[in-house]
Each structure stands twice: as structure tokens, then as C-alpha cells.
Amino acid sequence: MKPNLSRPPLKVSEIPADHVQLRDGERRSIVCPDCEEWHPLRRGVIWPHRLERTERGKNGPKCGGAARRVDIDIDIAEWGRQVAEADATVRSRRPTQVIRKPKQAPPTPIARLATTTEEAVPVVSKLWTQLEQARAALAAHRDGCTVCRRDKDGKPGARCETGAELEFRESQHAASWDFERKQRAKAEGEERRRERREAQERAQTRSAQWREATDVEAAAVGRFLAGLVRELSS
Known part of the structure; x- marks a missing residue:
């Protein structure tokens, strides 16, 4: 297979990170910029391929991107980081699962309020516990997964499907905890302002x-003195 020398090499650093597959242990492939289809990447070139045939029984014309040289001018770890960031951005915009609104629990009857001894755990504490568990699960997976393992600089490389799912769950728990924490801080601030306002009103x-x-009292004293003066003058 002869490389196509009529066109300049395609640099990996100049194409979207999710248009090329460079993970170790998997077959390398790339999206041909001409036909926008995935094709194997072998011997530094895009594997020869043809376009869709226009007539039955005949092969389509040769794609202009066939056998084009590919220059892998980017570090594999850096490429993995870009893929992870792009994947996280897509997942945050479009969740893969439908989150249904839970049914609201019926309120506790008044007769049972006085007999309830177990205090409710604050929502923020529950969310923090869930976030810690999600972080621990993600860290444990990264330590044991050869694909998701961090490089020598501590930066995450490529991610497997399980690692991506765990990272997505961790980001969801982090967002929920941060939102609830801010809402609680806002409510506490409003409560403090209300108490100060009521204290000022009571003082006024x-x-x-x-x-x-x-x-x-001053009016009463004035009337008493006026009466006393009248009595003395009479």
C-alpha cells in the first residue's frame, strides 16, 4: 500500500479528539475528512477505501482521503484528556438516562409528630455521603483499570465505558450537593435576616x-401640679 503523497499529512492535533481512536489495546482508527466515515489507521495512513457505489454491481469511486498520511503529533495522554473533556461535555448536555421525578411522600399525620423520635438526617449530609461514595468508587476504578489509569503527572488519560459512567455519576452528585448547599445557605441567610428584622421591630x-x-406620666404630673397651684391660690 503506497501512501498518498499528493496531499499533506493530516495532523491529529488539528482534528477533533473524538475523530480518532488511539487507545492502547484497541484498533486505531480515524474519521476520514473527505467521506466523514471511520476507517482503520495502519502504517501511518488512512486505510484505502471507496465511496458508496452509485450503480448496482459496480464499486464506488476511490475516496480522496484514501491512503492519506496521518501525523500523530500529539501525546497520547494529552489526546486522552481531550477525549475525556469532550465526552464529559456531551454527557452534561444530554444525559443518557431519563431521571423521573420521584413521587412526593405523604406528610406525617399530626398525631404522630409528637411520637417521632428519629431525627431526619439533613439533605446536605446525605448528598455529601453520596458524593464521597461516588468519588471513592471512581478512584478505586481508576486505580485498577489500565485504560483509566492516570499518567505519571497525575492527569487522567483515556477512559473506558465504566470509567466514563462513574465520572458522570460523580459529576451529578457534585452538582446536586453544591446546589443543595447553596440553597440551604440562602435559606439560612433569609432566616437570619428575618430574625434581625423582627428584633428591630420589637425594639421599635x-x-x-x-x-x-x-x-x-408627664401629663398626669402636670395636671397634679396645676391642681395644687389652684388650691394654694384659693
Whole structure:
């Protein structure tokens, strides 16, 4: 197989990371930029292929990207990181599973409220526990998986299907915990502001009542003195 020397080599660094497959242990392949189809990548060239045939019984014309040279000018670990980032972005925009809204539990009857002894665990604590479990599962998988294992610099490389699913779950738990934490902080802030506002209103009410009582007492003293003066003058 002779490489196509009429066209410049196709550089991996200049094409989308998800248009080439360079994982160890798997057959290397690439998306031909001419026909936009996946084809094997062997001996540094795109494997020769033809376009779809136009007439029955005849082969289609040879694709212009057939036997084109491919220059792998990027580190495999860096390529794996780009693939992981692209995959995480797609998963965050379009979940692979439908999350149904859970049914709301019926409220506890009033007669049972006084007999309830078990305190409810805060939602934030539950979400944090779930996040820690998801992180532990992801870390354990990365330590044991040859595909998802980090490189010497501590950066994640390529990911297997299980690793991608665990990372997606971890990101979901992290987002849920962060959202609930912010909502709780917001609610606590509003509660503190409400308490301060009520305290100010009570202080203003007491001050007004004190001024009113003082005015009444002053008026009574004035009337007493006026009556005393009249008695003395008579």
C-alpha cells in the first residue's frame, strides 16, 4: 500500500479528539475528512477505501482521503484528556438516562409528630455521603483499570465505558450537593435576616410604648401640679 503523497499529512492535533481512536489495546482508527466515515489507521495512513457505489454491481469511486498520511503529533495522554473533556461535555448536555421525578411522600399525620423520635438526617449530609461514595468508587476504578489509569503527572488519560459512567455519576452528585448547599445557605441567610428584622421591630415597639408611657406620666404630673397651684391660690 503506497501512501498518498499528493496531499499533506493530516495532523491529529488539528482534528477533533473524538475523530480518532488511539487507545492502547484497541484498533486505531480515524474519521476520514473527505467521506466523514471511520476507517482503520495502519502504517501511518488512512486505510484505502471507496465511496458508496452509485450503480448496482459496480464499486464506488476511490475516496480522496484514501491512503492519506496521518501525523500523530500529539501525546497520547494529552489526546486522552481531550477525549475525556469532550465526552464529559456531551454527557452534561444530554444525559443518557431519563431521571423521573420521584413521587412526593405523604406528610406525617399530626398525631404522630409528637411520637417521632428519629431525627431526619439533613439533605446536605446525605448528598455529601453520596458524593464521597461516588468519588471513592471512581478512584478505586481508576486505580485498577489500565485504560483509566492516570499518567505519571497525575492527569487522567483515556477512559473506558465504566470509567466514563462513574465520572458522570460523580459529576451529578457534585452538582446536586453544591446546589443543595447553596440553597440551604440562602435559606439560612433569609432566616437570619428575618430574625434581625423582627428584633428591630420589637425594639421599635418597646421604644414607642416607653415614649407613650412617659408622655402619659408627664401629663398626669402636670395636671397634679396645676391642681395644687389652684388650691394654694384659693
